[in-house]
Each structure stands twice: as structure tokens, then as C-alpha cells.
Amino acid sequence: LRFLNAGESHGPALTAIIEGIPSNLEISSDYINRQLERRQQGYGRGGRMKIEKDRVDILSGVRFGRTLGSPITLMIKNRDWENWTDVMAVEGEPTGKREITSPRPGHADLVGGIKYGFEDLRNVLERASARETTTRVAVGAVCRKMLEDLGIKIGSYVVSIGELSIEELIVGVPLEERFEKAEKSVVRIPVPEEDDKFKKLIDMAKQEGESLGGVFEVFAIGVPPGLGSYVQWDRRIDGKIAQAFMSIQAIKGVEMGEGFRLAQKFGSQAHDEIFWEKGRGFYHRTNRAGGVEGGMTNGEPVIVRAAMKPIPTLMRKKSLQSVNIKTKQPFDAAKERSDVTAVPAAAVVGEAMLSIVLADALLEKFGSDNWEEIKGRVEEYRKYVMEF
Numbered sequence: 394l395r396f397l398n399a400g401e402s403h404g405p406a407l408t409a410i411i412e413g414i415p416s417n418l419e420i421s422s423d424y425i426n427r428q429l430e431r432r433q434q435g436y437g438r439g440g441r442m443k444i445e446k447d448r449v450d451i452l453s454g455v456r457f458g459r460t461l462g463s464p465i466t467l468m469i470k471n472r473d474w475e476n477w478t479d480v481m482a483v484e485g486e487p488t489g490k491r492e493i494t495s496p497r498p499g500h501a502d503l504v505g506g507i508k509y510g511f512e513d514l515r516n517v518l519e520r521a522s523a524r525e526t527t528t529r530v531a532v533g534a535v536c537r538k539m540l541e542d543l544g545i546k547i548g549s550y551v552v553s554i555g556e557l558s559i560e561e562l563i564v565g566v567p568l569e570e571r572f573e574k575a576e577k578s579v580v581r582i583p584v585p586e587e588d589d590k591f592k593k594l595i596d597m598a599k600q601e602g603e604s605l606g607g608v609f610e611v612f613a614i615g616v617p618p619g620l621g622s623y624v625q626w627d628r629r630i631d632g633k634i635a636q637a638f639m640s641i642q643a644i645k646g647v648e649m650g651e652g653f654r655l656a657q658k659f660g661s662q663a664h665d666e667i668f669w670e671k672g673r674g675f676y677h678r679t680n681r682a683g684g685v686e687g688g689m690t691n692g693e694p695v696i697v698r699a700a701m702k703p704i705p706t707l708m709r710k711k712s713l714q715s716v717n718i719k720t721k722q723p724f725d726a727a728k729e730r731s732d733v734t735a736v737p738a739a740a741v742v743g744e745a746m747l748s749i750v751l752a753d754a755l756l757e758k759f760g761s762d763n764w765e766e767i768k769g770r771v772e773e774y775r776k777y778v779m780e781f
């Protein structure tokens with residue numbers, strides 16, 4: 394399974410081509426659109442989300458609601474494009490309109506400009522922007538459909554935004570319940586009663602022209618054991634998951650299960666003991682490992698935790714110290730329309746990335762031609778695991 398995506402934030406459209414989705418998988422644009430909508434939510438989003446209503450056009454690879462096994466092309470039009478036709482024109486000379494010369498600390502602006510040789514840093518931000526994650530969610534939705542057919546559930550919730558955390562309030566709450574509640578919260582927290590506190594913090598940050606980061610968790614329940622492998626470094630599934638999450642804009646840390654907290658424990662407190670029951674097979678009563686041992690899924694829920702830094706675009710009167718790339722004079726970093734926080738959206742992007750990695754690993758283990766055939770193999774394998 395592989396995919397490429399393309400598109401500038403204010404260009405005409407975002408596109409993706411996915412190769413390796415088996416034939417006979419049922420998929421619809423409605424199914425994908427539901428995920429796209431979820432990515433657009435979250436208190437603290439900026440003006441762009443009021444303009445966009447992300448909808449997918451499936452341009453290839455699907456016929457009468459089923460995949461053909463051929464490359465699937467997905468396209469999401471940028472509604473905002475019509476306001477940018479001159480700034481983002483394909484032909485003609487630069488107009489200087491909406492040119493960016495004061496790089497934002499923390500954004501790709503400066504290094505991107507040096508690396509690709511641009512005098513207008515807009516050339517960088519248009520592609521570096523998290524707008525690109527729209528297509529990841531669309532690709533992730535196709536993968537999610539496969540997982541769903543196998544009874545694998547993917548979900549996410551926000552644990553903290555800035556210094557506000559609900560971590561202590563969800564101890565012992567099952568993952569699925571956390572997810573269901575988070576779906577009802579405007580900031581994706583599994584304790585919607587706390588929404589107001591979070592909204593207040595976000596309002597305050599907005600007033601100050603500030604931005605906020607946070608922590609979110611993504612899980613997958615029902616994953617068969619044995620996806621990924623210990624036999625080669627680049628086949629370890631935790632490595633693939635970490636890469637997938639780190640590649641989401643503004644993510645600065647990724648953990649599996651208890652992650653960094655495991656480092657403080659004695660070995661006897663850190664690992665998940667093994668049990669066996671007839672009719673159930675092997676299982677664990679704890680899941681500190683986050684569902685991965687030895688670079689392979691172990692049958693327990695896969696749990697990934699990621700830390701997002703605050704978005705680099707600040708609307709403060711006094712922004713951050715930067716230097717104009719033309720005059721070399723100190724300058725206030727560029728101000729662009731942006732979000733105060735996008736942690737809830739990043740969690741949905743995380744769901745997509747986990748879906749992609751797991752679907753890829755499933756196809757690697759069970760074949761990749763005909764979905765009906767693959768489903769049968771997974772079922773057989775589950776029986777085998779139960780009897781092992």
C-alpha cells in the first residue's frame with residue numbers, strides 16, 4: 394500500500410493517489426466525507442474552516458461502490474481557491490501580492506526558503522501547511538473501511554490542551570467510551586462536561602493572539618497479533634507508527650502505551666503479564682506496552698499518544714522576533730490567518746495515519762488482491778491464534 398498526495402493550501406484542489414487497495418472493498422464518498430467533516434471540527438479553528446466544506450470526488454479505482462484494485466484517485470477542492478486565483482496563478486509573473494518575507498519561528502518558512510531558493514516564503518507555506526492533512530484523512534478513510542470490515546475500531550480523544558488536562562478524570566474509563574464521549578465534545582475531550590474550561594482557555598489565547606498545543610491519543614481495538622515484525626528494523630510496526638505520527642504537522646513527540654512513563658518504573662511494574670483461558674487464548678490484563686511488543690502488534694489495543702506544539706502563526710501585536718529575508722532587518726514574524734489550536738483536528742489526522750499503517754501491515758501479512766479473499770484469511774488466522 395502506498396499513496397502520494399499533492400496540492401497547495403490555496404491551490405485549486407488537494408489530490409491523492411492510493412495504490413494497493415484490494416478489489417471488492419465497498420467504499421463511498423459519503424463514508425470518506427464523514428471523516429473529512431470530523432477533521433474540520435474543533436473549538437479554536439480559524440476562519441478557513443468556515444470557508445471550506447471538504448468533500449471528496451473519487452476520480453478512479455471505484456465502480457458501483459466497490460474498489461477495482463486499480464489506483465484510487467481522490468480529489469478535494471479548495472473552496473478558498475477562488476479568493477487566491479491571482480496569488481496562486483500557474484502562469485504569469487509574481488505580483489508581490491501576499492508575499493511573505495518574515496519567516497515564522499517554528500514554521501517551515503525559513504529553512505524551506507533556503508533549501509528551495511525562494512524569495513517569497515509563500516512558496517513554502519502553501520505546501521507545508523496542515524491543509525495537506527485533508528487528503529491523509531481521505532486516504533485514511535479508505536483504510537479505515539478495511540479495518541472496520543474486520544471488526545477493528547479506530548478512535549481518538551484529546552487528553553490536554555495547553556496546561557489543561559483531563560488525564561486524571563479518565564483513569565479506568567474504557568477506550569471506546571472515551572471515544573464516544575470525545576465525539577460529543579467541542580474539543581474532543583472524553584469528558585464533555587469540562588468543555589467550558591477548555592473553551593475559556595482557547596478564548597483567552599485567542600484574545601492574546603496566542604496559539605495552543607496539546608496531547609491526544611489514538612487507539613485501535615481488535616487488531617490481530619503479529620502485524621509488523623521483529624526480524625528487520627524497518628519492519629517494526631511501532632517504528633512505522635512513530636514515523637506516521639511524527640509526519641503530522643506540529644507533532645513533536647510520540648509514545649506507545651505508557652511510553653516515557655515506563656522509563657521511571659521497575660521492570661516488574663512495567664510489563665504486561667501473560668494469561669491464557671480456554672476459548673479466549675492468550676491475553677494480558679494490563680496494556681502498558683500499547684499493544685506492541687517486539688515491533689509486532691500483540692492483540693491488545695494499539696495506543697499511540699502524540700504531543701502537538703502550538704501552531705507557529707501568532708496574531709499578537711508583538712509576535713515573535715524574526716528577520717526579513719530581503720532587508721535582513723529584525724522584523725515581527727508574518728501574521729497569517731490561522732487556528733488558535735488544532736489539537737482536536739490533529740487527533741482525527743492521527744486516526745487516519747494509524748489506519749493507514751495498520752491497513753498496510755494487514756495487506757502485507759494477508760495478501761492484497763481481493764478483499765473477500767483477504768477477509769477469509771484473517772478469519773482463519775484468528776481461529777489459529779485462538780487455538781495456539
Ligand code: EPS
Binds near residue numbers: 522525642705706731
Ligand atoms: C488548515 C488550513 C489552513 C490553516 C491551518 C490548517 O488554512 P489557511 O492557511 O488558509 O488559514 O487553517 O494550517 C496551519 C495553521 C498551518 O500552519 O499549517 C486545514 O485545512 O486544516
